[in-house]
Amino acid sequence: MNSQDIFILAIESSCDDTSAAVMCNDKVLSNVVANQAIHEAYGGVVPELASRAHQQNIVPVVHQALAKANIDKNQLSAIAFTRGPGLMGSLLVGTSFAKSLSLGLNIPLIEVNHMQAHILAHFINEENTAKPEFPFLAVTISGGHTQIVKVDDHFNMEIIGETLDDAVGEAFDKSAKILGLPYPGGPLIDRNAALGNPKAFEFPIPKVRGLNFSFSGFKTSVLYFVEKALKEDPDFIEKHMNDICASVQDTIVRILMQKIKKAVKETGIRTVAIGGGVSANSGIRKALEDAEKDWGWKTFIPKFEYTTDNAAMIGIVGYLKYLEKDFTDETISAKARFAL
Structure with missing residues (x-):
């Protein structure tokens, strides 16, 4: 560490994970995540419970992040936070805390788009981890989003395909619920x-024009398939659980890869980087690794801890924005819907 180092405290609170990270330039010094197990009993995230848990977690999580990084708050150069998109109550907790701390320490405040952060997580400085070169195609797949994004530089991005209804993460979780598996499924x-x-x-592949996705019909087909099978054999799920899960996953992966292949063909860009919590799925990772061998793509998959919601990805965007002196002020407000 030297006097020229930039220290960013990053805060992520878009959904049900409270996270804080400390960056020294583009390197992660700490990345602390507090999960909220309370939602498991309800089969999904309950917004009001999420925001209350954030209020309980945010001070200890930030304290722990600073302690792990061995950084005093007075050494911080700026505070970066998730402005959106996400659950409004959850976002308000992180936004309010970041604004207050920025004001108290008299240091710059940096707003971050959550989806942009999933993409730029690839630029965290990690040993033995390569970074994609511009331009590249980013595929962001999570519980709430499914997008194909053309990335020309750190802050010049264009969504060229997205889901028209449900996100891929929801397709996985709802299919799991139909099979009686607990949340998150x-x-x-x-x-x-x-x-x-x-x-x-066999489950049908939805026919959707262009590079967009649709998963609502797929979920319905899984439901009807299971309901019909259970009428014929009440023990059908128990007997065939592994095969059903494998078939569901294979179909979802084929839906994704069909559109990614089309995007590569239409843009001529053969570099693909994935992000978001669902990018941890082994079937999706294998399909992209196979594409690298079979079609000569360059495929980039971030470390597991940077795929799910975490503050380190907010921190790398904060660092890149700090270099551009792209700051905001205390009049900023959270945005549940926040375009990339």
């Missing part, structure tokens, strides 16, 4: 799929 489908036959059952 996406990782459980992934785990069971590893033991099953992906060609055991």
Whole structure:
């Protein structure tokens, strides 16, 4: 560390994870995440409970991030925070805390778009981890978003495809719920799929124009398939759980890859970088790794801890914006809907 180093405290509170990170330039010194297990009982995130938990978690999480980084708050150069998109109550907690701390320390305040952060997480300085070169295609897949983004530079991005209804993460979780798996069900489908036959059952691939996605019809097809099978055999799910999960996952991966291939063909860009919580899915990762071998793409997959909601990805955007002196002020407000 030297006197020229830039220290960013980053705060992420867009959904149900309270996270704080400390960056020294583009390197992560700490990245603390407090999860909210309370939502498991409800089968999904309850916004009011999420915002209350953020209020309880934010001070200890920030304190822990500073302690782990061995940084005093007076050494901080700026505060970066998630302005949106996300749950309004959750965003308000992080936004209000960041504004107050920025004002108290008299240091700059930096707003960050959550989806932009998922993309720029690839630029965190990690040993033995390459960064994509511009231009590249970013595929952001999470519980709330599914997008294909053309990225020309750090702050010049264009959405060229997105879901028309449900996000891919929701398709995984709702399919899991139909099968009686607890929330969050996406990782459980992934785990069971590893033991099953992906060609055991066939689900339809939605026909959607252009580079956009649709998953609502897919979810309905899974529901009708399971309901019909259970009428014929009440133990059908128990007997075929692994094969059902493998078939569900295989279909979702094929839906994604179909559109990614089309985007590569239309843009001529053969560099693909994924981000968002669902990018942790082993089926999606394998499909992209296979594409790298089979079609000569350059594929970039971030470290697992930077795929789910975390403050380090907010911190790297904060650092890049700090270099541009792109600051905001205390009149800023959270935005539940925040365009990329």
